Every structure is written in C-alpha cells, then in structure tokens.
Amino acid sequence: MLVSTVEMALKLHEALSLAQMYRRIVEDSLTEVYIFHPDTLKFLAVNRGANENLGYAEEELLDMNILQLMPEFDRESFRALLTPLQQGQKEKIIFDAKHRRKDGSLYPVETHLQLFGHGKGSICVAFILDLTERKKMEEKLREQGEFLRSLLAALPVGIFIIDPVSHRIEKVNLEAAAMIGAAPEEIEGRSCWEFFIQSAGSCPITASNEEVDRSERLLRRKDGLEILVLKTVKRVRTDSGEKLVETFIDISERKHLEEELYRLSITDPLTGAYNRRYFLEMLEREVERIRRTGNPFSLIMFDLDHFKSINDHFGHAAGDRVDSGGRAGIIESRAGV
Template sequence: MQVENMQKRKKILLVEDSRLTAMVVAEFLNKNGYETETAITGEEAVQKISGGFPPDLVLMDIELAGEMDGIDAARRIMKSRDIPVVFLTANTSGKIIDKIKEVKAYGFVLKDTDKAALLSTVEMALKLHEANTHARMFERLFENSLNELYIFHPKSLKFVAVNRAARKNLGYTIEELNTMTPLDLKPELDLQSFRELLVPLVSGEQEQVLFKTVHRRKDGSLYPVEINLQLFDYGGEKLCMALVANLTEIKQLEEEKRRKEELCRLMLQGIPSPAWLVSRERRILAQNKAAASLFGSKVGDYCWERVLGGGNLPDEYREAFEKNGSPLPGTKCYFCRGDEALDRNEPINSEVELAGNIWDTWWIPLGEDVYLHYATDVTKHKRMEKELRCLSVTDCLTNCYNRRFFMQKLEEEIERAKRNGNKFSLIMLDIDRFKSINDRFGHNVGDLVLKSMAEMIKNRIRKIDTLARWGGEEFVLLLPDTPVENAARLAEELRESLSRMDIQGVGRVTASFGVAGYCPGDSVDSLVNKADNMMYEAKAAGRNCVRYMNQCE
C-alpha cells in the first residue's frame, strides 16, 4: 500500500536582481524539492511577504536594484516575521560580514559557489531555524507547564529559572526568586541535609533523586510536594532541575498526564514517517497510520511478535528471539537500541536497509520507560546523493568518466610517475566518419555507436585503467604501469574488436588510434597533444589504424 507523502515542499523566496542568476538558482532549487518564488528588489520581497506569501526561507542578494539593499530588506522582514534569511554575496569584506551579523542572518553563500554548497547552506539554515523554533517552543513549555519547575546552580544553589506555575503558587516575583535558593522554600531542610541530597547527582552515582518535603509560600502557608531532582549539562555548565509535584493536586496531575499522553498520540499521527511509542518491555503503546500501513503492527503488540511473524527487520539485525523477546547470546538486537536510549537518556540514531529501502531510524527517550521510535525513508535522498556524485565525474551518455575527472586522474598519474619513475601510456581514439553516421542514421544511432564502443572497451580494460569521453566521438584511455609498446598492442586489439562489431542499424564501425607514453618532463597538455598528434597521423594514414610514438626525444 502506498502511503501519501504528507511533507510539503519548503518555500523559498529568492531575491536577486539578475534575472539570469535568479532563473538558474530557482531552477536548481526547484529540482531539489523546493518551491521557489522570485523578487528582483528588496521592496518587492517585503511586499510579497506582507502580502501573504510566507516563505520558509529567504535567499537574499545583498546588492539589489532599488532604494532598499538586501540588508535593509532583511531587517524589515525579520522585524515582522520569524523567517530565516541567507545572503547571496560576491563581497566578503569585513564591513559586509558585520552587517550580516548585525541582522542575525542564518549565513551567507558566495555567488558562483558550488551548487552542492548552496543546497547544503539552505538545508542547514532551515534545520537551524527549526532547531531555534524548537528551543523557543521548549522554553514556552517550561514556562507554561502546569507543574512547578525550578532550575538552580548545584554549588551556589541560586535559582536560574522558575516557571510561572511555581511563581503563581509561591506568590514570589521573578526578581524575588532571583535572590533566593531552594532552602528558602523548604523549612524542613537545612544546608547540610540539602547538599547531601545532591551528592549522588553531582558524583554521577544517580541520574535523579526523589524525595518528599513541604514548600512554604510567601504568605507562610505550607503544601506537601514530591521533588524529582536531575542534573543536566547546559552550555558546558552543570545545572539542577527540580520537577515539583504538589501532592494536594494528584487528580489534577493525573488529568494533565492523560492530556499529555493524548497530545503525544496526536503528535504521533502528525509524523509522516512510520512512528511508534514503545515501552521498555517493547510493547507498542501507540502508533501512527504510516506504521500500521507499512509494517502491519498493532497497538498492544510486542515488537518481536512482528519480527517473528512478518520478518520486518533489517538483514544485519535479523536475530533469533526467545519467546520473551530477548535476543539469543551473541546476536544483535535491533529493539535493544530503545533500551539503550532509555538507559542513556539520549536519542540514538542509525541507518538501516530494509526491503531494498534505506531508513533513517531514531530511538528517542520520552521518560524512564517509554521511547519514540520512528523511521524515515531516505532512499530517494541517498540515491540523489549517489547520482550527484556520479554526475560530477561521468559522461551521462556513455557512463565513462568525463573530461574534467580524466584530467585530474592524469595529473595524479604524472605526479606518481615523477615520484616512482613508473611508466604509463595514453590512448586517444576517434570514431571514423562519425558525422556521416549521424547524418545517415540519425543521432540516436550515433549515440548507440558511442555507447557500444565504450562498453566494449570497458569490458576489455583493467580496473586500474581509466576510460573517459574526451568530447564528441573522441575517447581517451589512461593505462597506468603500461609501456607504450604494450599500449599500442592494446590499441590494435581494440581497433580490431571494434571493426568486427556489428552495431544494429549501422553495421561496421572503425576508429583511428593514437598512442603516446609518458616521458620525463611531460605535462598534461604535452602528453595529450602527443597522443592527439598520433591519432591524426592515423587519420592521415587512411583511418582504421594505430599510430604511436615509441621513444622519448
């Protein structure tokens, strides 16, 4: 069953006064999954956003036509909307960088930079903005939580933050609490006894300390509380968090817990990828539609029941399970990653292959005994990465390497020969009368000739050899550790094999070959020119033959 992709395309407002640059960048972003809108002036960009076009990111040229430059436009936009801005610039002077910092942009990209770098910067800016949004959200969650929450220094005991619920119940203002410590609220504890409570946390012996006491409000009234103390790291500094439960309001807390669980389930349904809430016992507590559709799991199932019943487990984790769900000794345990996340109290991420797809999997602890497990299908993204790497070094028609990659390999081989004195050779070949093939039979047949010849050569040469399409119907072959005489024999063999090939739609095809060996002092250009000259000698000698230079002058 196909699961509908509920992820929306991210919207980017591209502000660039060069229509050509805007067209090229917009086309590239659109091809990579974004929805791009363009503006040519800062005024137009501000108007679009205020007029109802809410982009997820603004890609802004600094130097724009009109009265408003990119910096001013960014200020206007960021003043009214929480939208990340990434600048496009050809100027990286200190003055420009200071202006970029001043408006708190999400970075900048040099014009004419590598497209992969542009894409990476856009993706990172979106992720950073998302992270900032989440940080603000968690700040709001802390402040607006119905539970009393306190953060204080474990050494000085001074409060760092106290949320609204605590302030309201205690009757103290933020300013008053900033001068206080937890001891001011706990009449049953003195300094020594309270520090003794903190010892297991500070030493790392325990992750949390639970105890019951009473709190004293500003008006002197007391109320019973249960306190959960935890130590966490914030910016390299250890802080204590106190989660305080008012024991006189147990029913309210139970209702709040129910509401949070319902919210969690609602949030689960909003995740487009398969997602489960799982207990430490590996029982599925909740799941979304994608999980049920793709894996057939059910709420109440134990995870290993799905494994034993349907085999839904990556090959590298396919283990035999006992009936209680524990792995046999010496086997890997896929679902133990959830236990690990709970024990370490931190998310765990890994990439696995399942049924031909690549999944980015996460185990995220949501307390002591429950974790969120979700898996995102990243197959398309991974394939795109692979294709982009391939496209950067290969010729799309013949799947040979391209000229740029070949030049790099040739430079490396020359440097290796300089260091080690190795011999190597170059073969350059050109299909005879290729233009007439295109003219007579059409370009599709011409393409077939190129692909057929390239495939024949690739099947003959070694793994260490490099075949590249030089341009048009010309190809070049780099042969490491090969004297020119051996290269000439290979060229003759390839020439003969090609002349015997019967290519559908065109019949017999021939090529002219030029061979040159590396001589001390040769550069990339001089060696290529030698092979090229030999190839043209073969052309002049009547085509369908091999010519080579057998000595260094």
C-alpha cells in the first residue's frame, strides 16, 4: 500500500508539473489567448499577451466579453459563428477580424476558435494572432508590385517574361505589344518562337547555359512584317522558379541610318558614284584576293581632258551637270557590262 501510495503521489506530482508548465506556456505566450463561455461570451481567463497588446489589466478583461473587443460582430452574428463548433461540424474556425484596444485603436488579427469539453459543459478558446506587421509587409509588397508593374509598362523597350521550359510568354508590356501590333492578351500564352522565328526550336540562352545573351534578331509583327531589334535575354530566379526576361528595342531605323551614313561615306554626293575611299578599300580587297587565288588582275583608269575649262567658261553649275551625267553614264555602262 505504501509503494502504491508513493507511485500515485509521484504520478500526481508529474501531472501537476506538466499542468503548471502548460499553464505557464499559455500565460506567458505573446500570442493572445482568451478563454470564454460559449453562451455568455464572458471571459473566464486571459493571458499576458492579451493584457499587453490590448492595454487592459487582467481584472478589467475578466469583467468583459469578447464582443467588446470585436466591434465587427454583435451577439447574434458571433453565436452563428460558433454554431458549427457546438454542433460538431468543425473542430476549428479561422477568420480575420479587427480588435479594439483600450485606447480605441483597431488592429488586424487572425482568430482561431476551438471548443473544449469542461466538466458537463464546454469552454471556447480563442487564439489571436496580431497581423499588424504582416499587413504592413503585404502593403509594402503590394506597393512594390504596383511600382514594378508601372515601371514595366512605362519602359520604352519591349519586354517578355518567358517560362524557360515551355518557352511560353507569361507577361508582356505595352511597348512590346505596340511593336508587335497586337493586344497583350493576344501575345501572352504563345511561344516566343512565333515572334522570333530565327530562334525557333533553339533558345540561345538555355542552349549555351549562359546568364545573358545579346543579339540582333528579326521580330515578326502581327501583320507579318519583320523589324530588326536588339534583343537581350537574361535568366532571373524568382520564388516561382527561373524565368527568362527578354528585352528588345527597335533598331531598324538606326540600322537604316547606319547604312545611309556608310553609303554617304563611300559615294560622291553629286553623282552617287563611289569615291576615292571606297576605291582604295576595294583595291586592297582585290589585291588580297589575287594573292590568295593567283587569278589575273587588271586596272583601268581614265580622265576627262580639259574639264576645268567647262567650269571656267560655263560655271561650276554647268560643270556639275556635265560631271553628273558623265559619271551616271559610266555607272550605267558598268551595269550593262
């Protein structure tokens, strides 16, 4: 009997120790914990986290009910919320609400409600998570997202966000849509190869396993026309996995200007005939070619005698007309040969 009594005492002591430990965990938790009667909604116990966050003393809270903390609910709506717990349809109810502090300020919370049997009745326990910091972070992320979307739309370059596996376009900005001549929703979901047909079947960045690829490509518009663009593809790692960001700018006008500048640099502005610079450039190429091939090479040079006298007698305008017609005839003769 003595041994049995000692064993019972040890088990009771262990149970009491565990109970005290659990109680300390709940009481000292920074998460708000409220124990209240499901019928009267009056608080039976509150923890330190509730006292500190609300600004009430424990004695003040024990004279209150949960509706005084949740201004969004009245007694009828809150009882309706508890009904699935009381009827055993649910073990837990989770919802977002607003809590009101002693000073009247409101803060967002996530409420977890559970019902526990206690004696012949039951008690309701509310675990309250303060969402203030989370809401601030969500708002900050939302603002950053809005800023990035605005920036994406305003950038004067076309942008595709592409899945690297399927090569489907997930996002497209307005500049890219304007360059293609289609609405964004007509482009999203389609393969990037439909617009960059030179790369069809082989993505230059995934094939080379490089981080960045830059090249000149032809972009096919909705109407079938093709424009030359400078395209840059970069790997970007996101929370949802790796993405490819393609940016491209229309360089067709710049390319045309470069070609025009080059043409002007090698031709005579009056006649359009090739000038001395181009002659020397081509002469070097031909000399190099005959050194490699051993083929024969000939060079013919001629001049118009006394051309200066035309300028002296009839003026430079007349000389320009004669020069222009003479060189044009030479060009036509070459074309005929």
